[in-house]
Amino acid sequence: MNRLRQLLSTTAVRLTLIYTILFGILAVGVVAYVSYNTGRLIISQIQSTVDEEIAQIARQSRRGGVRQLIPMIERRSRQPGANLYLVADASGRIIAGNVRDLDREILLKEGWQVPPFDYLRYGDADPESKAIAKVFILPGGLRLLVGRDIGDAERFRHIVGRASTFSLFIMVLTGLVLWFLVGRRALKHIDSVSRSSQRIIDGDLSQRLPLSGSGDEFDRLSSSLNGLIERVEKLNTGVSVMSDSIAHDLKTPLTRLRNRAEAALDKPHDESVIQDIIADADGLINTFNALLMISQVETGARAVQFEQHQLAPILRDVHELFEPSAEELDIELVLDIDAEPTAHCSRELIAQALTNLLDNALKYGLSADQPKIEIRLFEQKGAPCISVCDNGPGVPEDQKQAVTERFVRLDASRTKPGSGLGLALVKAVASLHSGKLDLSDNQPGLCAEICLPRTA
DSSP: OHHHHHHHHSHHHHHHHHHHHHHHHHHHHHHHHHHHHHHHHHHHHHHHHHHHHHHHHHHHHHHHHHHHHHHHHHHHHTSTTOOEEEEEOTTOOEEEESEEEEOGGGGGSOEEEEEEEEEEETTOOOTTEEEEEEEEEOGGGOEEEEEEEOHHHHHHHHHHHHHHHHHHHHHHHHHHHHHHHHHHHHHHHHHHHHHHHHHHHTTOTTOOOOOOSSOSHHHHHHHHHHHHHHHHHHHHHHHHHHHHHHHHHHHHHHHHHHHHHHHHHHOTTOHHHHHHHHHHHHHHHHHHHHHHHHHHHHHTOSOOOOEEEEHHHHHHHHHHHHHHHHHHTTOEEEEEESOOOEEEEOHHHHHHHHHHHHHHHHHHOOOSSSOEEEEEEEEETTEEEEEEEEOSSOOOGGGTTGGGSTTOOSOTTOOSSOOSOHHHHHHHHHHHTTOEEEEEEOSSSEEEEEEOOOOO
16 A cells, blocks of 8 residues: 555656546547447438438329328338338328337327337347337328338447447556556656665765666756766865865964964064064965955856956066066066967956966976976967966876865975965866866976867
């Protein structure tokens, strides 16, 4: 009983049952319509035939009178497959014809005798014969009845009715079987999905909703939900990694900040200690600002104005900004503009991403002798691309994807400045612009490339 309730509670089963019932009602209506109209058609054909024969009898009786009518009726009665003929007097006594017995009340009313009535024909032992007939009152009170047996018509209608009923039974039975099979399959799939969902709710995000492989609506829904679960798992893992990274990366500067604050108590007039404290506080503020910007860019919470911009002026401005620092460090900073494409972008965010790439190159991408950083603007298959390449130690192949995540740094000892958020912000900006960030070897060094969508 519980299993039946579960079956009836599923949408697929309810829809199948509703369709079966509605189709069954429609089929019953069709059967009734066909049977009714078949009967009407047969009766109409019989009446037309009888009317034609009555017209012939009337023409012949007019020429020979009533005395010729009775012999004519006798002749017609004896013909093979003859209709019903009967001549009776005013009292209902049968004078001529092939009808042996019938209800005398039928002869009292002139015109068509419908519905069908019972009669008994000479030489016919079947007491359930039925016919329709037309009655005329002749001069002298004689009654003339001409009709036709409807046994064949009734048998035909019964055959149609039985065939329709059998077809209806087969159809309903097939519908019920399909209902059961579809419902059972749907319930089995839903039970499997429910079990997997419960494990996911319990915290096992490695679980995925099962797929039957049929590509039906259940599989499409499960695939979409699996993508959602995979995204949630990735975000959950990212949050855990980021939390650990925040705790690890901020512990040292906070400890250093506390120690310098204690030193400031011992040396209240030493301005250098206060300046160090302010520098550490600024570093922490910059870290949290970078985290906030990445979060705003990724979630779309940051108000960003997209317009058509020439990219070359943005690169020239950033190059001009970093040129003094490069000269001070004796670094060759090259700007190479191969094309001057436009892009539908945020000027502020593109400049910020380029600034982060240059800042990373200045910190980590310099060789011991003849350091060089090249900024390049070009088109690749019609899409505008910006690259920043250095000739430093580069990034190992297996770390190229990792360094674009938050707080990931190749300097495990954290001796170099930075928070490990620069490339994460660049990746977020590229993604917001429907572009991508690629890291490749410059042999030696690293080449970071941002490609934006092609402008229509």
